[in-house]
Amino acid sequence: MTTSDHVQQDRAQLFKREAALLGFISCGISKAGLLEEEAPRLEKWLKEAKQGKMGYMENHFDKRLDPTKLVPGAKSVVSLLYNYFPEQKQSSDSYQIAKYAYGQDYHEVIKNKLKTLLERVSAQLGQIEGRAFVDSAPILEKAWAAKSGLGWIGKNSNLLTQQVGSFYFIAELVLDIDLPQDPITSDHCGTCTACIDACPTQAITPYE
Secondary structure (H helix, E strand, O other), X not given: XXXXXXXXXXXXXXXXXXXXXXXXXXXXXXEOOOOOOHHHHHXXXXXXXXOOOOHHHHOOHHHHHOHHHOOOOOOEEEEEEEEOOXXXXXXXXXXXXXXXXXXXXXXXXXXHHHHHHHHHHXXXXXXXXXXXXXXXXXXXHHHHHXXXXXXXXXXXXXXXXXXXXXXXXXXXXXXXXXXXXXXXXXXOOOOOOHXXXXXXXXXXXXXX
16 A cells, blocks of 8 residues: 555545544545446436426436536545434324424534534645535435445435444535545345335335
8 A cells, every 4th residue: 555545544534533523423435526327327217207396306417427517626525424313202192204304404414514524624634625515416415325335225215224224314525635435335135125015105116
């Protein structure tokens, strides 16, 4: 391993340590660039009108596939997972709210943490330029998390992990700093079709 490789590894470990201190349950890294495998999948998905009434999914096709078009000079994508399973249970005699929405607005909570993460790392490495994304821009969060080794995209199209399932938000920092690529996790769904079989509306089609 070269001196440059050691430097990049140290930088990556710094990001991961600081991310853990801020409450993120996982942090993975990949090289910024075109998501070549996702391009035909996204094109096919749109042609089959699987976006339904989400017309915005048809916009910014190139930007969805290449974060360097969102952040000029981007070299790395840092993907992070943040738990959304609430500590408190909802009252059974009131309206029921989706677990991910039960609490403060996750956009604000996580974006503030991402900004703090970038500030803490920049304070130690020097100024780093980039952008934070929390479900707020044309970026394929699940694809980047999978490419960063945080899990695999299961038959239900969710990012899955063996450790914590899928109860988490996905967020990204797209940065102008060189960081090493983390190894990709293998698919562990195998022949299991439990999610497809259990769906009451038969809305789940295998991710291809």
